Amino acid sequence: MASLKEILTRRPVAATVRLTIPAGGAKPGPPVGPAVGQYKVNLMAFCKDFNARTQKYKPDAPISATVTVFKDNTFELNVRSPSVTWYLKKAAGIESGSGRAGHAVASTLTLKHVYEIAKVKQADPYCQYMSLEAISKSIIGTAKSMGIKVEKDLD
Amino acid sequence: MSLLLSSLRTHFIKHLSCTSFSSLHTTLNLTPGSVFKLLGSTRNYPSRNSTHFFNSSPVTASFSTSSSPVSETPTTGSYLSVDIQSRQDVADMLSEALLCFGAVSTSVFEPDICNSKNEISIVSIFAVSQDVHQSIALAADSIGLKETPVYKVTTGYQSDWIENARESFNPVEVREGLWIVPEWITPPYSGIQQDIQATIISLNPGLAFGTGDHPTTKLCLLLLDGLIKGGESVLDYGTGSGILAIAALKFGAASAVGFDIDPQAITAARHNAGLNNIGPDKLELQVVPSNISRMSTDQWQWAMKSDGVTDHDVEIVTEKEKYDVVVANILLNPLLDLADHIVSYAKPGGVVGLSGIILEQVPTVVDRYSDLLEGVTVSQSDDWACIHGTKRKTG
Numbered sequence: 347m348a349s350l351k352e353i354l355t356r357r358p359v360a361a362t363v364r365l366t367i368p369a370g371g372a373k374p375g376p377p378v379g380p381a382v383g384q385y386k387v388n389l390m391a392f393c394k395d396f397n398a399r400t401q402k403y404k405p406d407a408p409i410s411a412t413v414t415v416f417k418d419n420t421f422e423l424n425v426r427s428p429s430v431t432w433y434l435k436k437a438a439g440i441e442s443g444s445g446r447a448g449h450a451v452a453s454t455l456t457l458k459h460v461y462e463i464a465k466v467k468q469a470d471p472y473c474q475y476m477s478l479e480a481i482s483k484s485i486i487g488t489a490k491s492m493g494i495k496v497e498k499d500l501d
Numbered sequence: 502m503s504l505l506l507s508s509l510r511t512h513f514i515k516h517l518s519c520t521s522f523s524s525l526h527t528t529l530n531l532t533p534g535s536v537f538k539l540l541g542s543t544r545n546y547p548s549r550n551s552t553h554f555f556n557s558s559p560v561t562a563s564f565s566t567s568s569s570p571v572s573e574t575p576t577t578g579s580y581l582s583v584d585i586q587s588r589q590d591v592a593d594m595l596s597e598a599l600l601c602f603g604a605v606s607t608s609v610f611e612p613d614i615c616n617s618k619n620e621i622s623i624v625s626i627f628a629v630s631q632d633v634h635q636s637i638a639l640a641a642d643s644i645g646l647k648e649t650p651v652y653k654v655t656t657g658y659q660s661d662w663i664e665n666a667r668e669s670f671n672p673v674e675v676r677e678g679l680w681i682v683p684e685w686i687t688p689p690y691s692g693i694q695q696d697i698q699a700t701i702i703s704l705n706p707g708l709a710f711g712t713g714d715h716p717t718t719k720l721c722l723l724l725l726d727g728l729i730k731g732g733e734s735v736l737d738y739g740t741g742s743g744i745l746a747i748a749a750l751k752f753g754a755a756s757a758v759g760f761d762i763d764p765q766a767i768t769a770a771r772h773n774a775g776l777n778n779i780g781p782d783k784l785e786l787q788v789v790p791s792n793i794s795r796m797s798t799d800q801w802q803w804a805m806k807s808d809g810v811t812d813h814d815v816e817i818v819t820e821k822e823k824y825d826v827v828v829a830n831i832l833l834n835p836l837l838d839l840a841d842h843i844v845s846y847a848k849p850g851g852v853v854g855l856s857g858i859i860l861e862q863v864p865t866v867v868d869r870y871s872d873l874l875e876g877v878t879v880s881q882s883d884d885w886a887c888i889h890g891t892k893r894k895t896g
Contacts (some may be wrong), residue, residue: 361609361610362608363609364600380626394710495717
């Protein structure tokens with residue numbers, strides 16, 4: 347929750363833009379260009395900012411970013427780590443989740459994979475207060491909805 | 502509190518979209534009477550044929566892949582811009598759902614306090630090949646809206662937003678007496694003190710990086726200003742619009758060379774050199790392969806020659822230990838990968854400057870370069886930093 351000082355100095359917001367861009371891959375073309383460019387934001391500054399902040403992720407991981415554009419044409423960038431579904435797909439080595447979740451199993455993962463993903467997710471701003479156990483449970487839930495089975499150990 | 506809700510929401514949407522999806526599947530097998538319930542939600546789209554809902558089997562295939570919405574947009578640079586009207590309270594959820602179902606991006610305009618209509622518009626960008634109607638219908642369905650919102654589709658072109666981006670480029674004063682001015686603003690410059698001593702650099706960045714506005718550019722310009730006394734040779738690795746190389750020449754360097762992996766950047770840099778009356782003898786620009794450090798010298802020499810690069814130009818890229826000052830304003834990962842490569846271009850005792858890094862990335866870069874450079878100093882501005890040091894004299 348924002349502090350009192352932040353609320354008092356908050357600049358008027360013009361719009362909130364949500365984007366998904368591959369890590370380190372922001373260029374001044376679509377999708378960034380049309381979405382952000384129309385607010386007269388310095389495109390290049392935005393791309394550089396985004397790329398610098400996403401250097402620590404694997405290149406081309408889709409990162410969902412929220413840009414808050416203020417009325418004075420400055421912007422604030424909020425970057426979240428790649429989606430859990432992306433991590434699961436990479437860990438399981440599959441292209442897409444199962445079409446019939448709950449019935450057809452697309453792939454299997456172990457608890458170790460889930461733990462690793464949970465560790466990365468804990469760095470996310472809205473997961474910080476959750477225990478690793480809670481994050482892991484929600485990852486297992488997402489995996490189930492994609493048709494990925496989670497075993498204790500692979501034999 | 503809202504953070505918790507939003508995290509729950511994303512899982513919620515994913516689960517819900519699965520269930521609503523399977524319900525679509527089952528109701529189609531029932532009598533036409535129940536199918537009409539689905540069709541009822543299309544009443545806001547007079548243009549759309551109701552038969553579209555029968556084509557839900559392709560939706561099966563496309564649903565599972567739509568969670569990775571990074572789509573190939575055609576090189577013509579056109580896109581679909583969709584203006585959706587929605588109630589204020591569901592706008593947030595709807596925009597997140599749209600992203601899950603194939604929108605490339607969504608923008609939500611802040612509601613005016615005096616707007617009593619309770620409706621705000623969401624502008625969403627789709628790739629030209631996307632089925633807009635289906636995506637919106639699925640998105641609205643997944644968050645539980647009873648009817649699909651009204652929307653309007655327009656096709657946008659690349660030129661639109663390039664124009665907008667140009668508007669954000671104003672003359673920048675880097676320090677007293679040094680101005681960077683866009684090409685399209687002609688003298689007499691309004692607002693700039695008519696200081697005869699002022700060094701004015703004219704720029705048109707095009708699609709390349711470097712308008713003088715960004716903190717990293719400013720840091721590098723100030724660094725060059727302090728370093729260049731006259732007659733040095735400078736290398737700008739990752740030159741973008743060529744701003745650092747051109748500035749170095751204006752400060753008094755004897756010659757400058759600029760490398761970039763993006764051909765568009767080199768084109769922009771050439772254009773800017775012309776704008777500032779700098780001929781190719783003073784400023785040489787060359788496109789270099791992006792994975793140059795992993796290839797052996799022979800390999801990328803051969804690659805460049807087979808691309809049609811002249812022998813003379815390939816030589817420029819091969820000559821090492823030639824430059825008094827090397828500056829590289831790129832990003833953390835390339836800086837780490839290309840560390841040896843970049844430093845090898847500097848003369849022993851020459852200065853190497855690195856930027857394009859945020860404060861938290863500074864220790865990693867300093868570590869990587871500490872055995873190549875000595876006297877490493879860090880300067881910072883806002884959230885960005887610039888590192889410079891002198892190359893160790895070997896032996």
